[in-house]
Amino acid sequence: MTDPLLPSAELAYSSPDAQGFFGPYGGTFVPETVIPALEELTAAFAEAIADPAFAEEFGTLLEDYIGRPTPLYRADRLAEATGLARVYLKREDLTHTGAHKINNTVGQCLLARRMGKHRVIAETGAGQHGVATATAAALLGLECSVFMGTEDMRRQSLNVYKMRLLGAEVVPVGEGAGTLADAVTAALRHWVERVEDTFYVLGSAVGPHPYPAMVREFQKVIGEETLVQLEGRLERTPDAVVACIGGGSNAIGMFYPFLRALPPGERPLLVGAEAAGLGVETDRHGAALTKGSPGVLHGFYSYLLQDDAGNPLEAYSISAGLDYPGVGPEHSYLKDEGFVRYEAVTDTEALDAFALLTRTEGIIPAIESSHALAMLPRLAAELGPDAVVVVNVSGRGDKDMDIVREAGLGAG
């Protein structure tokens, strides 16, 4: 794979290793029965990304179907309101379907087709990854089944309807609490039974090897475009680059090209914003990196919210996309190495940032993305009024209208 952003070998940031470890994190912690499927996938993925025909096909869909490159927009009214010299917004909200998730699902569905699998499965919590997978499956003529907890299906009936419109089957999972963790377990079990014709499309930079590296590969276009778009607009690298962290896919897609292109001393401050929910001092948050400890969940080793016996705790955030008790293994490594700083943002701070962007720029962001936007006043206080900050706006806010209305925004 050629990488034009890599100036010299010494600068290479080259995780994971061949076993999928980012430092101590990641790896493959799954039942024996899943191993052959992961090995087949690892080999097919390596072969695909070495094939220029695959890159060409993916690149064409990124442009013509997803609508890339997405703009890097200079938001001057937002900069003024937050006390910064300049703010640039990477507009993933302008992609087809309105969030970065489509980059990954199109990439994985292309790989599925290349591997001769005619069916894809996915798990979904809030339904965003399910809809993105159903979209890519429709595009590429693949059968699609999405596993979803019964409680989530009740809460997210619009997304259930969208998936069915797109031709996907939604498989209700009634076990446990009927939420995301139960859907993951059911999807994995199903994958093992049907691996000869089925590809499992994972929705974030999580899971056993090779998923974290593969999802990064399909999302790195975000940061690559940003580096190119900054050229000629700035005489220096920006002071900070911010993204929100659920499982960590939009953030690693933004950060990875910066980690590769620049040595540690020359990189902007990279900041990941995770969900503090009602506050990290309460038990109602999703701040795995700030408050969690290393352990195994869903097949990989990483920071996670767990009790003393190692059982995962329930995460909470006002934004469904950040409501996950774990985090992608690469982020755990980047935290320990000090390459990325992670901070937690409360529901209230995110809603304030949501309102601010909406009113200053006429852009209604996803509440997930609002967590990243909430870092702007903090960075202004830390870096001063000359600072230039890039924020990844991972998605648009249309899906969140009921939540912000319930929270009382826009009433006054």
Ligand SMILES: *Cc1c(COP(=O)(O)O)cnc(C)c1O
């Ligand atoms: C799903 C989602 C996220 C969180 O997922 P990551 O894998 O951490 O990127 C963030 N923003 C939006 C808009 C989402 O839909």
